[in-house]
Amino acid sequence: MILRVRFHGRGGQGAKTASRILGSAAFGGGYNAQDFPIYGAERRGAPVAAFTRFSDSEITERGFIFSPDVVAVMDDSLVADPLANPFAGLRKGGLAIVNTTRPAAEANGGRDDVTVITLDLTKRALETLGKAVLSAGIAAAVARSAGIDAEAFVGGLVDELKEVGLSDDVVSKNVALAGAVYDELKPVELRTEELPAKAELVPLAAVVSGDGSEDIVNVGNSASRHTGNWRVTEPVIDYQKCTDCMICYAYCPESAMSVGADGRIAIDYDNCKGCMICQAECPLRAIGSIMEDRR
């Protein structure tokens, strides 16, 4: 038996830590395990992926998991994100665990041949930890569904959270959160079947262009990449309190603040990444925050 789990999250949500918690838990539970993250130079909020494999025999795979048995989707906005594409290659009969407030039928990525479990992990994290860090919750959901025993899971969880330097207090809050998720779910009997996939290799001649230089001629094209969907919390200006002092404008690291035609400060939600620096800097506390809801 081998189980391949692919985590999809946004930078800062704890996808890498979740993959390590699961790896350590499985390893502690007597399995062979392997985990690894993949990310670019992007920052908080950008789509990231992490992988855990565990098996009762030697693991002869490595790297990106193209055909997962389980996908763990840590942000609702990723379900339909073409770059993250979390359901891609999920085996028939596989399991998707999605952090969302939507019902399973709406968050299944169009796949009716897989089991989908939905949980509102963000809410739980905000209530228990005070911030939307989901590693413990999502790892608990996967570990329980995969039938990893409670003792091994908590062992892996505590080891990994200490490894990232969390205080005992924060670790125990995470253990409580994870325990609640773990107790709520039941092991899922998985009988998965790999989707057929044939790699069509192209010859070098198809790759070679007459030029093939790295020149980017359509400069300024970063404007077409909207980073607003990296946001977990959304700043909202209370115009009753705001005096248009423009302090937030000066501090916004993304230049996502502008002055509208009416002369009032406005937020460009296509590019605001939800760092909430504006909220911290506003002298009149005129910026509030709401949880992002992308439905």
Place this chain on the structure above:
Amino acid sequence: MKPELMTGNRAAASAARLARVDYVPAYPITPQTEIIETIASWVREGTMDSKFVQLESEHSMMTAAGAASLAGARVFTATSSQGLLYAMEMLYNVSGWRAPMVLMNVSRALAAPIVLEPDHNDVLAARDSGFLQLHSETCQEVADLVLLAYRVAEDRRVMLPAIVNLDGFYLSFTREKVVLPGQAEVDRFLLPYDPPRPIRATAPVAKGSAVMEGYLYSYFRYNLHAAALRAKEAFGEAAGEYQELFGRAYGPVDGYRLEDADYVLVMSNSFTTLGRQAVNRMREQGVKAGLLKLRMVRPFPGEEVAALLKGRKVAAVFDQNISPGMGGIFYPEVAASLYHLRGRPEALLPVVGGLGGKQLTSDEMCQVFERMRAVGKGTAKPDPMFLMREEELSKAKKALATAGVQG
């Protein structure tokens, strides 16, 4: 033009002047310094119309060179040995930027231990950098290859930087006859550099961007490889025109007395002259000896090597470099070129010699041919030869004893 006596360094500087280079970022290192000193003095006295800047290191020098090339300047620079290694990070960038500048490398063996004389570990450390590489045997070749390098590098099919290599001392400081091409003909051969998308404030273009994904990186790397391969075709055309204008013929490889040769020595750079001498001596003794010189090193002329070695009894690859734990660097490249060849030589003898400029006698080179013959007759195995003469070893032992080195 009238033949002149000049060093390889002066030939390089002269060719840069003939190429009407716009910009020369520089940093001194023995045995290269004469090149940039010569250029600096010409620029100062007004006989060369280029901007000359001394940077604070070879790394900055290469960065400035690549950037200026992208801006549309024809760029020339020079380094050697440790300097090339210090610039190494930027070599990979400049080729990735597709900036067709020309870099002279004056070969000098790498430390440690320290020596100033040549071998080719420095330039071959840049073997995989994406720079084209042309290696010269004579001071004449130095001048001619610089001009050819610009033509090929700036060819729209190629757009890659190039290294022209010359050996320290044996070319750099050696004066011999050079016929410099005339400026008017060079101007016909080498039109002003006109890149497709130079960086201009009025026409922004981004170069060498972070792609962050393996498939995009692969796309660009495969294209860089394809462009390097196209350099062979571009070189062939340019060399044809060069021959018409100046009467000197250059191919990617050079054959010497190969007509009926059974035993062929493959080598490169200035010591090739010693190889030719050995061929002549062997011929005098009735041995069918010949020589194959590698002039173009990147792209590697594998097909030409195979064509010229087909049907020979035994070949030897003389490597003036060493990859510790492997042997010579050219040996596996030549072997790979022959692998699928029907009628390949029955043996390929690896020879390492001339490290740190270790001198080679004519007899020493002849013994390489003797070994090839013995291998051909089946009386010796093609075990690698590491050239060292007895008197050299005893001199070394004396020095080591004086130094208290336990031998």
